[in-house]
Amino acid sequence: VTAVLALMRKEVTLLFTSPVAYLVLTMVALLTSITFFEHLRLYNHQLFVFASSSMGGFESDTIPDYINLRDTVFLPVMEQLGVLILLPIPLVTMRVFAEERSLGTDELLLTSFLSPGQIVLAKFAVTYLFIVLMMSVSFIYPVSAILSGGLGLQHLLAVYLGLVMLGIGIASIGLVCSAFTSSQIIAAVTTVGVTYLLYDFGWMFGFVDEGTAAVLEAISLHPHFGRFSEGLVALSDILYFGVLAVVAGGVVRISLELRRVDG
């Protein structure tokens, strides 16, 4: 445990002595704030247009059903942020294994008293904690803006949880890509490509049968993440992202063993 904690400490130090972590945190926090505020402003604007005295006032039921916090704010913000975090997360995961390989420090690590499983555990844990931190920082503004109304906080929490889970899913793919190359650029680009491919297979449903479509949907990221934006938190969706993490951990461990054997 001490060795794993020591490696985690080293990873955290490496992460936060590089400006990339701050840039990523800033980018996500800033874009979340602006996206959320813009949708909130649009929602308020529509609400007041439909409830204006010329439309009959607030008591006259002139506000269409589709103008509500869920459909006008939470769902579009969730969809946009889901696509947005496809870019910054690979910037964080690309260096985790690829940098060690390019600098040659992975050989030192693999010959240390740490087993490949422990190395995987420490590096994955730090990356996931960074994802949680990134989403927490970015949600400070949405929570404070919604807090004034006092309603919808639970739904916002579901949205946040969904984005954390999606972030963990993307990070898992990113860590696998980083483990098989010594180039950080290739790791980042491959992560974006693979995630983009896995994001939603909905476009293929038109030319596959129902059974295949069901399988494709079960492995896509978007349907599992989308339920959170609807306010529905299912254990199966949380476990889906857990499965991604377990599979990624297993694959990375194999890559480390191969590296150790190859020398």
Next chain:
Amino acid sequence: MGALAALGGIALVFGLASHRVLEEWNPFNVANLAFGMAALAGALATGLRRWRATRHHADSGPILEAALMALALSWGAILVQLAAAVAGPHFDWTFERRYALAPATQELLAELTEPLTLTLYYSAGDPRRRATRLLLEEIARSRGDVTRERVLDDFSEEEDYYGIGSSNSVVLELGGEWELVERPSEGSLYEALSLLARPKQQIAYATVGAGEGNLERSDDSGFTGLRAALETEGYELRPLPTARIDQIPADADLVLVVAPQRRLSDTALSALRRYLDPALNPARDPDLSGDVTRGGSLVAFLEPGVQSGVEEVLAEFGIRSADSLIVDPSSGAVAGDAPGLSLVAQSYSDHPVARNLNRNRMTFFRRARSFTLWKPQPADRLQPIVFAGGDSWLSEAPLEVGHRSAPEPPLHVARDYQPIAVAGSYERGGRNTRIVAFGDSDFASNRYLRALYNLDLLVNAVHWATERESAITLRPKAGRLLQFPVPIQRSLNALYGIGLLVPELLVMAGAWVWLRRRSA
């Protein structure tokens, strides 16, 4: 090997995307797919060859061990996830509890004996699809029923057959019958399912001809909502013209009297008396077998300021209603009426009609009259169901609609929980008669029927009157949408205060780290 795999992957993506866009096979996508698969196969073969080579040179035990452990863990995790997808817990964190099914829906689903199929028809890109689909999955989950999705235009024969006119429509199929729901919500799906699962078993007659509430009128003051709700619950509604009848039809399971504005004819009132008290009915022999069978069932809505004659009939059954108005000082002004006259009731007795209602499940009445109860016969059971607030008092003075100021209580006025709705059960001529009387009809009008728990109170009262206690439940509520304004100035202040401050501090921290690293 890596480069070959990457080239193969790119060719596959281009091939599939090209087929998706063009919706046909052509040399470009076929060549891309063929090359992609060949490249991936080549990369795999190269990888295997290398692996075999390394296996000769080095100990492959740890690799095999890692691969087996990864496989075992992955399969274990996938199996747990699949099990959770089938029967795992899920939590509805929406404000309006959109995906938590109402007890009535759950009970109705439990009653079904045949498999149910729910098919969603949608246009590509319809944003409502996901929410509807999740709702259908919730409905199908409890019994393992089938949900399907169809893209409009791909199934034009089905569209014509079911008469589907818009995206986001759902067809429910049960035992060879089907119902189309064009604006799916839990409430509308429940109603459609009720029509499929519960054929009309009971006949309810609604009196007409004395200015009663109109069950065919669909505006705010009409009662089409009441009609639809009763039809959903398995009642067939028929008109009962009181000017032309001398007795209630023998097939009547229930008589509804919805706020008559004029006096009913004496013949009609006599017919009502005989219906409620079989001992008075020469055409209907009293049951002398000793078993108490069902007698008359009456649900009456009375309005203050009207003497329709029904009050006299009710009084003979122990339900007296003085022509007075309940004033509850704790209620505010609603819809332009004076304060104190719009009653939000949150006190209920332990009567079966109010079984699921409590302080948090309120009902709304507008300008109601009160009741006092007495027992005409020792075995009669009479009980209030709903009360106005504890400080309520009765105003004898008539108040015009639109009167803006609150009525003033006379000196030493009696204040108490005034009954707004009462129920009575009687044994007459070997039969069991049941009566429910409400001191208001507005609560059942289209305008207020779906407010708070009015619909549940009303339908449960009808079920009790017809001795269908098992059907007493809570029905799906219309979604309460989050449509309150979020103060934009406060949001802007929060954006400047937190939304921009946090990124600014992060940039500062990043710059400081970068500069320190450069100077080191």
